[in-house]
Amino acid sequence: MKIVNKIKDCKSVLKKLKEKGRRIGFVPTMGCLHEGHLSLVRAAVKECDSVAVSIFVNPTQFGPGEDLDKYPGNFERDCMMAEKEGVGLIFHPDAAEMYPPGYGTFIEVGQPGTIMCGQFRPGHFRGVATVVMKLLDIISPDRAYFGEKDYQQIVIVKRMVEDLNLDVEIINCPTVREKDGLAMSSRNRYLSRGERKSAPILHRCLSMAVGMVAKGERDLAKIRGKAVSELKRSDFVKRVDYFDFRDPVTLEKKKVIKGTDKKILAATAVWIGGTRLIDNMIIKL
Amino acid sequence: MKIVNKIKDCKSVLKKLKEKGRRIGFVPTMGCLHEGHLSLVRAAVKECDSVAVSIFVNPTQFGPGEDLDKYPGNFERDCMMAEKEGVGLIFHPDAAEMYPPGYGTFIEVGQPGTIMCGQFRPGHFRGVATVVMKLLDIISPDRAYFGEKDYQQIVIVKRMVEDLNLDVEIINCPTVREKDGLAMSSRNRYLSRGERKSAPILHRCLSMAVGMVAKGERDLAKIRGKAVSELKRSDFVKRVDYFDFRDPVTLEKKKVIKGTDKKILAATAVWIGGTRLIDNMIIKL
Numbered sequence: 001m002k003i004v005n006k007i008k009d010c011k012s013v014l015k016k017l018k019e020k021g022r023r024i025g026f027v028p029t030m031g032c033l034h035e036g037h038l039s040l041v042r043a044a045v046k047e048c049d050s051v052a053v054s055i056f057v058n059p060t061q062f063g064p065g066e067d068l069d070k071y072p073g074n075f076e077r078d079c080m081m082a083e084k085e086g087v088g089l090i091f092h093p094d095a096a097e098m099y100p101p102g103y104g105t106f107i108e109v110g111q112p113g114t115i116m117c118g119q120f121r122p123g124h125f126r127g128v129a130t131v132v133m134k135l136l137d138i139i140s141p142d143r144a145y146f147g148e149k150d151y152q153q154i155v156i157v158k159r160m161v162e163d164l165n166l167d168v169e170i171i172n173c174p175t176v177r178e179k180d181g182l183a184m185s186s187r188n189r190y191l192s193r194g195e196r197k198s199a200p201i202l203h204r205c206l207s208m209a210v211g212m213v214a215k216g217e218r219d220l221a222k223i224r225g226k227a228v229s230e231l232k233r234s235d236f237v238k239r240v241d242y243f244d245f246r247d248p249v250t251l252e253k254k255k256v257i258k259g260t261d262k263k264i265l266a267a268t269a270v271w272i273g274g275t276r277l278i279d280n281m282i283i284k285l
Numbered sequence: 286m287k288i289v290n291k292i293k294d295c296k297s298v299l300k301k302l303k304e305k306g307r308r309i310g311f312v313p314t315m316g317c318l319h320e321g322h323l324s325l326v327r328a329a330v331k332e333c334d335s336v337a338v339s340i341f342v343n344p345t346q347f348g349p350g351e352d353l354d355k356y357p358g359n360f361e362r363d364c365m366m367a368e369k370e371g372v373g374l375i376f377h378p379d380a381a382e383m384y385p386p387g388y389g390t391f392i393e394v395g396q397p398g399t400i401m402c403g404q405f406r407p408g409h410f411r412g413v414a415t416v417v418m419k420l421l422d423i424i425s426p427d428r429a430y431f432g433e434k435d436y437q438q439i440v441i442v443k444r445m446v447e448d449l450n451l452d453v454e455i456i457n458c459p460t461v462r463e464k465d466g467l468a469m470s471s472r473n474r475y476l477s478r479g480e481r482k483s484a485p486i487l488h489r490c491l492s493m494a495v496g497m498v499a500k501g502e503r504d505l506a507k508i509r510g511k512a513v514s515e516l517k518r519s520d521f522v523k524r525v526d527y528f529d530f531r532d533p534v535t536l537e538k539k540k541v542i543k544g545t546d547k548k549i550l551a552a553t554a555v556w557i558g559g560t561r562l563i564d565n566m567i568i569k570l
Contacts, residue, residue, distance in 0.1 A: 007450055102535075104395030105414070105448035111389060129390070137450040163390035165292055165422040250387075 001083040003090045010091045022049035026141035031055040032072045033081050036176040036184035040145040045086040052089040052139050053082050061127030106130045109156050116152050120241045129160050149175040149183045151280045183279045190275040198236035199272050202279040209266045213283050218257045220245045241269035286368040288375045295376045307334035311426035316340040317357045318366050321461040321469035325430040330371040337374040337424050338367050346412030391415045394441050397536050401437050405526045414445050434460040434468045436565045468564045475560040483521035484557050487564040494551045498568050503542045505530045526554035
């Protein structure tokens with residue numbers, strides 16, 4: 001497994017692989033790899049000839065006062081995990097390599113970046129889109145893999161890829177969960193013991209929503225009300241940023257379920273103590 | 286010479302050329318080709334194996350009330366001229382092909398897009414950068430050719446290419462002028478007979494600035510004052526948007542010439558009647 005820090009070196013390694021006709025799979029990460037990332041890596045290894053993983057805590061997607069400085073990382077451990085899965089290349093730039101002095105270009109993602117998490121993290125998806133664009137240009141993969149836990153991110157990246165006519169297939173892989181239902185996330189390690197115990201409440205409330213729809217409930221405001229009051233009953237829940245029902249493709253807000261609806265996204269962002277967690281489920285009709 | 290309207294077809298034609306190892310040159314245009322465009326095409330034909338020209342009047346770089354609807358075009362004539370120069374591919378999409386319903390991604394170019402022409406045409410360079418990005422992704426050329434008449438555009442495109450790590454060389458070619466010094470532009474055909482006769486005043490004032498510096502003048506405010514009052518003396522000059530001295534790389538405003546300065550950009554935008562013309566010259570020290 002090669003490890004490169006420079007964009008130039010990354011491009012030259014990949015150029016050689018592409019000249020041999022290798023299909024490149026790419027998994028962008030912020031490091032601190034867990035089973036969620038590994039599921040993406042495994043899919044990439046299975047479907048592509050060579051797999052590149054980027055490990056880069058992207059400063060432009062963090063707002064002021066967010067957890068950029070304390071974001072967890074363990075580069076050596078990440079490399080060992082990636083190598084074991086068959087990754088061929090780790091791209092591990094520093095911030096100055098990605099955003100040198102005078103840097104000024106950003107990707108504006110429009111309306112889908114202003115709702116849900118975008119409403120509470122202004123500029124977040126602009127930063128995400130920009131770094132993903134840069135990484136796609138550097139790696140130039142055939143396929144790039146994203147986890148469904150960050151559902152809104154996938155919608156925005158797909159929109160960008162389509163709008164800017166990029167030749168890459170965006171693959172989404174299912175959320176990987178702990179045994180108690182908590183979606184895997186590097187941020188889970190911020191949780192105290194008590195918070196960790198309460199954190200599956202996001203998954204439980206989303207599951208409750210799925211269950212209510214399965215039983216015939218069609219009033220999404222009613223389901224939402226029940227979910228939010230259930231969340232707020234927990235002492236560990238400090239704030240509910242949103243608990244929304246959305247069109248899974250356009251992210252348009254859904255108030256009621258129509259006869260023509262086939263899938264609805266239920267998504268939530270909740271503060272457990274000082275940690276902001278997100279989760280979502282697709283409700284199939 | 287192939288003519289294609291669809292992004293998909295354009296990509297597939299170019300894919301075949303690239304598989305044969307052809308180096309692709311690209312000249313983006315809004316049509317209505319003149320000797321300025323042809324100089325770019327000739328450079329591309331000389332330096333590359335296959336040349337693609339796009340003809341697309343990009344709506345996103347026009348502001349409300351600007352000349353989008355009356356922008357001149359003559360597609361058949363453009364094709365004949367391009368073919369004669371050895372162009373292999375014309376890409377001629379319509380607006381719906383480039384910006385389909387639901388389109389939402391734009392390239393933010395930051396500060397260099399807010400000065401000079403950007404101050405008077407808000408959103409212009411955002412539209413330019415976005416369409417250039419899309420075209421570069423569609424054509425994926427080795428080299429793309431831009432005319433120095435649109436100097437600020439070149440700076441912004443180069444900045445974008447560097448920031449987003451694109452693998453394309455941006456080549457700038459000298460401004461082509463009419464015998465009386467007027468920089469060639471599709472917009473020159475908007476000019477009435479009297480306006481056309483007065484239009485070389487932009488070039489004359491830029492040349493005067495070059496001459497004053499050559500004679501030892503170092504106070505750029507003084508040169509500017511003289512140029513602007515010269516411009517305003519003409520009955521055909523309706524407004525001077527700017528007459529600026531700038532760093533040719535960063536576009537930073539220059540007030541005085543320093544001993545370390547090697548080149549200074551003199552650039553102007555002037556309304557001749559109802560037509561906005563731009564021009565620039567590099568002052569070599």
